[in-house]
Amino acid sequence: MVTTQSQSNVLRYDIVGSRRFSNYGFAVIVAIGASGFLLAGLSSFLKINLLPLSEPLQLEFVPQGLALSFYGVAGTLLELYLLYVMAIDYGSGYNEFDRNTGKVKIFRRGRSKNKNIEFIYKIADVQAVRVEIRNGLSPKRSLYLRVKGKGDLPLSEVGQPIALTALEDRAAEIAKFLSVPLEGL
Structure with a gap:
């Protein structure tokens, strides 16, 4: 599920965890x-x-x-x-891009409060948004955030591959919002 906050300086995508149909x-x-x-x-x-x-x-x-x-x-x-x-709701969370604070926050829920995963980076450290598309018997459509010194951080949900148009739209929106290049398309 994707929710974009109404503020023009904050972009947020909610990630569905284990509470799937x-x-x-x-x-x-x-x-x-x-x-x-x-x-x-x-x-x-x-x-x-x-x-x-x-x-x-x-x-x-x-x-x-x-x-x-x-x-x-x-x-x-x-x-x-x-x-x-x-x-x-293991694996749920959000990806938040906030120009007000200059931070990117990636959060995923773990087995307990101590096991939650939270990454916070400066927007200035983001180098690119990368899209990976692989078709075949086990298709993969993933979205990554390339951060300076950290490599590629996954932004996609686990489970069914996201629709190609939705993936492209989301990648383009994030790249435009962060003013970084879009790779892989």
Whole structure:
């Protein structure tokens, strides 16, 4: 999601983290699968049918029920991890370019307040805005900020590649705002 503040001297882009629709869908699928495996394994152990749409009582607990229980526990742990990552919105943040203070601020949320990533540079140290486009089986469309002495810092979101026109527009807007060259197009 891109938000540009109304002030003409501040340009800000919000970055979507782990709270994406695809992550919610994956979490639901993992939860359904894990609970099915766990209930099938428990049914074979307790000899009580906990799954009304199947017949897990025909399974022997060792080895089938035990294996199903293991997959259920592993899936449940994965589900808890996904919920935790989505709850803290891991990877979200913003890119802020402020001509009032003469600073560029890149912020990403980590696992805790101590693990957040924050880079602050002077606008005078920014050398260029670079665009990297690679098509094929694993396409890559990324935007980087070249900072003197620091190399290229990523400005793009992680996940699905951004639309080519949106990437070009964003890169041109940042380069024009910072008065630096645009590379890679």
